[in-house]
Amino acid sequence: MFRIEVSIKAGFPEPRGEGLQKDIQDLGITTVEKAKVTDIYLLEGSLNEEEVRRICRELLVDPVVEEYSYGEASITGVEDSNVRVIEVAYNPGVMDPVEESVKKGILDLGIATVDSVKTAKSYYLWGELSEDTLQSICDKLLVNSVIQHVVTRREGPSLPSATYEFSLSVIDLLSMDDDELIELSKDRLWLDLGEMKQIQDYFSRLGRNPTEVELETLAQTWSEHCKHKTFRGKIRLGEVVIDDLLKSTIMRVTEELHKPWCLSVFVDNAGVIDFDGHYALCFKVETHNHPSAVEPYGGASTGIGGVIRDPLGTGLGSKPILNTDVFCFGPPDLPYDRLPQGVLHPRRIFKGVRAGVADYGNRLGIPTLNGAILFDERYAGNPLVFCGTVGLLPKSMSQRGQQQPGDLVVVVGGRTGRDGIHGVTFASGELTKESEAISTSSVQIGNPITEKRMIDVLLKARDRGLYRRITDCGGGGLSSAVGEMAEETGVRVYLERVPLKYSGLSYTEIWISESQERMLLAVPANCVDELIALFASEDVEAAVIGEFTDNRRLQLFYKDTLVCDLDMEFLHHGLPQLEREAVWEQPQYDEPDFPEPPDLREALIRILGSLNVCSKEWVIRQYDHEVQGSSVLKPLVGRNNDGPSDAAIIRPILDSDMGMIVSNGINPKYGDIDPYWMAASAIDEALRQVIAVGGTLQKVALLDNFSWGNPEKPDRLGALVRAAQACYDIAISYETPFISGKDSLYNEYEAEGKTICIPHTLLISAMAVMEDVNRVVSMDCKEAGDLIYIVGTTKDELGGSHYYDIHGYVGNNVPKVEPKKGKKLMDRLSTAMERCSVKACHDCSEGGIGVAAAEMAFAGGLGMVIHLRQVPLGESMHRNDFVLFSESNTRFLVEVAPEDKSEFEKSMNGLDFAAIGEVKTDEKFDVYGISGARVLSASIAELKEAWQKPLRW
Amino acid sequence: MANVKTLMLKAPGTNCDVETTFAFEQAGAQVESAHINELLRRQKLLSNYQIMVIPGGFTYGDDISAGKILANEVRLKLGEDIQRFVEDGGLVLGICNGFQVLVKAGILSKSADGGPPQLSLAGNDSGKFESRWVYLSANPTSPCIFTQGITTMYLPVAHGEGKVVGEPKILDELNVVLYYADETGNIQAGYPYNPNGSANSIAGICDDSGRVFALMPHPERFVRWTQHPRWTREPRREYGDGFRVFRNAVEWVKNA
Structure with missing residues (x-):
């Protein structure tokens, strides 16, 4: 066996080493002065020295920036006693994705005598390090024992090359009693x-x-995974027995709406809708939660790889044209002593998952254009990784x-x-x-x-x-x-x-x-x-x-x-139909009793800088969102290409003006109060985003992805039933059918006798057909002097809001949805946007008017003044902070040029809407309260900085 | 010449071929895509085309290093064909992964006495793959066919290994076609304007003839106005900046 080590020549930057050093610093270990990463190739086969040198020179080593050493045995080239070297290799049987390519490369050189190739990495750490510290670095950063090990002695590549001797394995099931049956089933x-x-x-x-x-x-x-036993089962909730939850809620919407453009729903690997009469679109979102928890990179990359094969396996096969991803992690700064036993740190999971999705999606040439990242400590033991793919196929091939x-x-x-x-x-x-x-x-x-x-x-x-x-x-x-x-x-x-x-x-x-x-x-x-x-x-x-x-x-x-x-x-x-008990009881949380702060600047800055609201640019830029040349509305927009777009729009067929919008709604915080309104809000949010970017409700298809706790526990199941019922009630009123969905249950983590259940999480993904991509509206403010309108009513609905959260409260007044009213409002707004020149539109969601307005202002590089006294309010809304940060659904902020004022107002006549502000040149963000006094003044630069800073890694 | 025949070379992991084909077609070319095996098995012959394109992607996973395996395949199995193709007046365009391939195959890099290329594309200084838009400033004295009449462009990059590296002497001798710059044309603006830390802010180079051109940014991703990241806030233009790269090539072949 030949061991070849390839390293960067002295004098050239070592980004991987620098990245590692930074990760080590993030662990609180400051004694590593320098780090270096090298690539190891282990070649097995009958090779002579000249052949090995040629493989190195012509294939494995970049002649300009790299050098190599090779030998039979030990790690070479280190004479410095102040350095520790850790070599990490894949465990036997773990697929090495580079092996096949290297073999091909060697064959191309005309060398056909290499039998196997394995790769490994060596990490060089300079500085004072105790054994314990080194072990900690290995455990927390370098090695995931699920797939890797530290090479302690030189060993041959242990290929699982054993031969298999066939013998028919029969299980003596017939003689088993109940205990034995349970034992057989357990863990297997x-x-x-x-x-x-x-x-x-x-x-x-x-x-x-x-x-x-x-x-x-x-x-x-x-298995639950394949048969959806819970959703298909018989559930008793109080006096009511629900026979097949899926059929009586999600699928019922589609059946009752009976849209002719729904071509294939709930029967294939993805739901299919008509695009332009000639082509069809399909969409599927999957989760890969448990694999991502134990091996984030591999789990997430096979998550995206797997969901890509769903559209590929839909109808007679579709071409993947867009990826989405939504992640839920524990907080990246979670102290290690709060980390549940046996769990990887959220930061490591986050980085691994991000890299896994990016490496896979980028290599496949599928733009990753839409997503979300949420944080909650309850996801620390059980992160959620949702991956979605849209496919394009000829309509004539859309049936299974x-x-x-x-x-x-x-x-x-x-x-x-x-x-x-x-x-x-x-x-x-x-x-x-x-x-x-x-x-x-x-x-x-x-x-x-x-x-x-x-x-x-x-x-x-x-x-x-x-x-x-x-x-x-x-x-x-x-x-x-x-x-x-x-x-x-x-x-x-x-x-x-x-x-x-x-x-x-x-x-x-x-x-x-x-x-x-x-x-x-x-x-x-x-x-x-x-x-x-x-x-x-x-x-x-x-x-x-x-x-x-x-x-x-x-x-x-x-x-x-x-x-x-x-x-x-x-x-x-x-399979016998499952019967399960469910209970539902609305939890009661403390209502906040803090007085209204006279100045809301600090609150706005804290909400903008909260992990769920802040900019995800660090992640977005590491996804290729331009490949295929189809993007029309990108995830980052505005004067400096860094504002948060409401939805993504692509042009699936490059020489057509028809577009497709993809958006998502998710807010597990509301589920802590009532999963019904969480589901309602998620649907409303996904649809708001479609409207905000210039779409209509005419051809919108929804996907549901439930990630839930253990359905054998009645309270978890009761919450699931509530959420599914809302899916029916809201989607039927908005006339938006579900075309596909998936549930991932059992997302609980058990350690030290305690069970941590994830927040009930429903992801709603929306896919909408847009007739003309030239009508796209982005969320960034365009011009000083323009008017800012709010559309929709702002109510005392701060339960589960970010504003309550920064004060340590959950509250109970969760945002509700009035779908009949909401549909009318959205329809009228999209008509108004078609008719007059709406220059920007932004969906009001987490952080309410305050966050939405600030994002519009700093994305456009312009100032803004907002007057809260103009905002159409619900009952008993007297506090400026509540008006500014309420998260009531079905609201939009809209920028309209002064010359289009009357046309816009005429189009919206009879609905709750009002001009509440103006775009300014002075780069100040000012808010005046109900009494007319100024309650907030900040520069857009400081607001933007607060929003960008937390995840600027 | 009526038909400008363009060959879009595909290898496992090529993924920008569809939009690059679209860009060439918009510019009036007739494009055929060919899997590398079709060239190796002589089912398609380079000599039947006037333009050859190596589009972006992650050929063979960019395993070992970006474009390396395809570069070797091209060098060892198609090297003579490509050399003859260029000598006969053909145009070669390499975008992103195509740039990496052309350099590592020795087609766009000098090597002393047949030794390994002394120019390369290394990992970005940021250590990350990044997708972002960059301003480009064209070298007015470049002989490059593809960029005639172009002074500046705004195009997206999306790569992890785009940093041009080489000895100063080698870099000085390069035919630099495009530099990374800021909005004002300053080519020393640094990161993120120079997204990868490329030496001398080099974004694209060509051979002495000007017929072999390669660049890290993606001109095919900005041929229509709606591909611009700020098209919803800026005055509409008829074409995207990248379109001229393709039109120049097609026009040059037509007039040749």
Whole structure:
């Protein structure tokens, strides 16, 4: 084995070393004077010295800025005794995403004798460091034991190259009593006793015991992740029994609205709507919470990689054109002594997740244009990572395909390894401090280039009509993908035909592995040669692994032995409907009793600088939001390209003027008071953003993503029911159908006997079709002398607000939504925006008028004066602070030129709206109170600084 | 010449080909995209085209370093074809990853006695991938075909490894086409105007003939006015700044 170490030459900057040094300083360790990071390549194969030198010189090393050393054994080149060196390598069996590329590069040099390539990194730290401190740096920054280890002695690359000896594994289920059934299920199948007994009954009727792979298949198919048992179950809340929550709330909206432009809803991997009569758009948002908690980079990158495959596997396949991401983390400055045991620090999770999403999305060339980041200490043990992808496809291909008996089962893309086993069942249980250990094999590392290759060639195969049906291999691996696709027909799969990354996998592992970057196709027999040749022409593997039958059975073979024989009816419909109890009781919080401060400047600055409100530019700029050339309204707008845009708009087809708007609404703080109004507010917010950027309510589709606690606990379930009911009530009134959604339950963290439940979190994503992108309105103020209007009523609704939060209160008056009134208001405002020249519009949300107005002013680089006495108010609103910071829904701030005043007012006649201020040249932000006295005066520069500073990392 | 035939080279990880194709088509070219395997297997021949483009992306994941693996593939397997293509009067454009490939393949960098290139593109000084808009100032004496008549441009960059590095002597001999600058044209404005710490604020270079041009910023991402980050607050213009790069190339081929 050859060990090659590549490092930056002296005299050149070392950004990675500097970054590491800064991260170490952030841990409070100040004794590291310098840090350096080097890349290690371990080559196995029969190579002579000249070949190794050539590989280094021509491939691994940049001749200008890098140098290398190589040898058989120890770390070389360090003579300084004041330096500590830590070499970190991947654990055996963890996919090394660089391996394949390096092998290809070596082959291109004409050297064909390298058998394996592994990479590692070495960290050099100069300065006084005790063993404990060094250990702490390793644990907190350098090593994630889930996937990596510190190399202590020179060892060969331990490839999991063991051979696999087949033996049929049968589980003696029939003889088990209840305790044994529970024991079998625990930490492996995650099924409850009732479900285990149902399986036992089934096999006892068959008169035989199940094989291991049959049990695993049932567990995956019946997992919460795949079957949404809670949402589909029977829930008793007080006197009411809800039979199928999903059907009676979310899906009911769509059914009752019956919009002709909803082309495919709740039946495919993503919801599909018509775009322009010729093309269609689909959208899916997924979570990848538990994997991101234990390995943030890998968890998040496979999260985005996975959701990209949803649109790819929708209809006959769509091209991914936009990504979204919403993250919920613990506070990045959380003291280590407040960190729950066994948990990575929120800052590390944040950085890892950000990097994972960016590296994957950027490499795939999909612009990441919309998102949000929220912080709450309750997310520390269980962060939330929502990733979304929009796809574009011909309307004629928007329906899910249907295979025919005799069609071949073809898996394309990446190979199958031992990565990601039990991911689905892992997601269906609570996290504990042992999760890290249990879940090692659940973690996956993504390889974006494998996915990109596959996408490029798949879309060619689609356009040539080479397959009849497509789906993604995601959670549950082949088990879920094949099992679901074959439900109506039946299938025979020959597991030894699945291409493997390395030998040694058992047939069960092959079947349930969640290896990334794979798709499943149903291919007519007469197309298969052309399909395989097409994939081969772009170096992508396509393998026939079985055929669809007409016997409605799932039959798996491993080298001629039948290892699984289940009937589809039992597999898909044998799961007993769940029955659960729910309770709901509105919590009561203290109402604040502090007096109104005479000066509101400090409050505004604190809210602007709160983590949930502040600028996310540091993250946004590390995503490519321009690729594909489609962006029309970017996430950062205004005079210096740094103001917070309300929504993103793209032009999906470059030579058309039609656009698509994407926005999101999320506010878990309201859920602490009442999840009903949290859900209502999230929908209202997502729709406000669509209107604010120049859209209309005419063709808006919604997605719901519930991230919730353990639904087996009645209070969590009661909250879920409340939120789902609001989804129906509000969306039906706004006439905006849901087209897809997902729930992630069991987001609780258990340590030291205490359970921490995340705040109930509902993300609403909206996708709207815009007729003409030339009508886009951005949120930044444009010109001094223009009028600022508020549209909507400001009420005493500060419960869950940022203003209460900075004073340490939650309160109870959560913002409500009056959807009938709201719809009228939004419709009229969008008509007014079409008719007259509205120059800027901004949605009023967190931090109320104060934050929205300040953001408009500093984004435009202009001053503003606001008169609170003009603001249309609800009952008992007498305090300036409440008026300025109330978070009432359905409100907008609008900038209108003086010459368009009467036209605008005429358009809005009869609604609650008023001119409340004016744009100024003097770069001052002044607010006058109800009595007419000035209550706030600040420069826009200091407000902007307060807003930008917290996450300017 | 009626049809200006442009070849859009694709390798695994290329991801700016669609919008670059659109930009060339808007400028009047006929564009064909070709997977690198099609060139290697002689299913498509460079000699049938007048312009060759290596668009942006992360070829082979930018593993090892940005563009390195494709650069080797191009150097070892297509080097002679490309050399002949350029000698025969063809135009070559490399954008972002294409710049990295052209430099690391030795096509846009001098090497002493056939040794390794003495010019490279290294990691940004910020240590980060960054997506932001930059002001560019064109070298008025550059022979570059693509930038004739252009004095300034405002374009987005999106890269993690865009810092031009080399010995001072090598840098002095470069045909610099574009510099990073501030709004006033000052090319010493520093970060973030120079987004990566590039030596001498170099953003784009060409060969002696002016027919091989490469740059880190993305002209294809600003061919229409609505791609400008401030189009909602500034007076409308007919085209984006990047459009002229493509039109220049197409016009030059037409008039050649």
